[in-house]
Amino acid sequence: MNEGVGVPGSETIQRSNDVLIGALVLMVGFSALTSKDDTLATLTTLLAFSGVYYWGALVLELRAQWRTLIWLLALVGLWVVLLPMQPLAVYLVFPLYFLFLTVMPDFRGVTAVLGATVVAIMNQYPAFTPGGVLGPALAALVTIAIFFAFRRLWLAHVERENLLQELLSTRHQLIATEREAGMVAERQRIAHEIHDTLAQGLSSIQMLLHVAEKDVASAHPDQAILRIQQARATAAENLSEARAMIAALQPAGLAGNSLEAALQRVAASAQNVAAKVVVEGESRALPMRVEATLLRIAQGAMGNVVKHAQAGRAQITLTFAPEEVRLDVVDDGVGFDPAGVDKHAAGLGHIGLEAMRSRVAEVGGVFTVESAPGEGAAVSVAIPLLDCNR
Incomplete structure (x- = not known):
């Protein structure tokens, strides 16, 4: 029925x-x-x-x-x-x-x-007979009482679930609003930085070269050379400013360090977990956003290992292939049901998985999670390098 x-x-x-x-x-x-x-x-x-x-x-x-x-x-x-x-x-x-x-x-x-x-x-x-009268009467009363008690409990459960969903929906909206506000503020900051440094420098270079052009036309080569030297110095300063801005946008773990070294620090910082890093393939420099994404995924995955997995060991594997780079974070912890985690609203355990998936999608990669209760977990990321270099 x-x-x-x-x-x-x-x-x-x-x-x-x-x-x-x-x-x-x-x-x-x-x-x-x-x-x-x-x-x-x-x-x-x-x-x-x-x-x-x-x-x-x-x-x-x-x-x-x-x-x-x-x-x-x-x-x-x-x-x-x-x-x-x-x-x-x-x-x-x-x-x-x-x-x-x-x-x-x-x-x-x-x-x-x-x-x-x-x-x-x-x-x-x-x-x-007493039994013939009391039997149906008592059965009717008990059935009515149990049915409506059960129904009331269920309606209260539904009401709580609806309230929880509303609260989570509001929380998601607030998070999205805060994220958007943060992105707008960051864009404004970068725009101001570019205006105050690169744009001003390029304007100075243009003006210096324009004056040098006039000096050449008026047969003043010495002054033209001086203007060109000033333009080169300004260009060098702009290049330094641009590199400083790029470095500021990198994760702190990558500042002045290779990705492998940053991953080693992530493994070393895992409390109560024997974690190690394995690098396979020929190591090479990757685009900044790819390195930043891989580092963030490793940090989030190891954070979940420490907080939720109750693991004794974990391994971070970085694999360099001709056309892609892979990152695998594997632990021997209690494991979980990935399908069950996907049904939870953000904020109810393993909160980083959806954020990891979104971060990997931004660079055209594939994010997968393999786990089962009692069998540990494996987080895997594959990012095609051809797409990232375009």
Whole structure:
């Protein structure tokens, strides 16, 4: 049966109800076969009850739609017909309680449960017994109490989940806004730096060369040479300024160091983890943004190893290939389910994975994570160098 409401365990409860219906039908059928009553009529009605129930269980939805309500009425009608034929048919009221409350989770469902309870009790007339009266009555009350308690807990859970999603969405928006503001501020800072250094220097060079051009035209070669020398000095200063700006944009770990040396420091800084760095292939200089990306990935991956993996050993492998460079960070920790981490909103553990994936995508690379609970983890990055050099 298609569930009307996505409540955890509702499918299991429905399957249990299917099994309960089947068991009760078999019990009533066996009782009919061993009794001297109208066995054929009882079995025919019982078969009709089973057929109607399981047809609806496969086709209909558990919600208050007209087809489902007609189906419920048909089941109740067949059950009422069965009651005078076979006394044990009264037990079929218990799975009907569940159907009433699931299809109509309000006063209508409660009314239907109470009405079915009255029918089950009155079926014993005139030979009422304490057990025959208290059994259906107590079962009805317990079913109603459990159902609505469970439903209330579920609605509270849904409300908390929705609130959490709203909070996380707001947090993501704030992070995006702060990131954008930071990028704008950084662009403005770089623009000011370029204006105050490179642009001014280029303007001076242009002016000096223009004056030198006039000096040559007016037969003053000595002054022209002086202007050209001044222009060269200004160009040298601009080159120095440009290199300083580029160095300022590099990660601190790469300032004056090779990528391999920076990775060695990342491994050495991993607390309580025996980490080492392995370099494969012919080492060579890489574009600055590629080195920066690889260093950031190594830092983030080792940060997760230290914080989450409970690992004893880890290895950072840097592989130089003709057309790409690879970085692998492997640990022997507790591992995790990558699919489960992807479903978490940022901020609920392994928060760096999505940031790593985005950072690698910016340089045209491929980011993969391989892990399983109890089997450690491997973070791998492959960046094509041809694309980066274009």
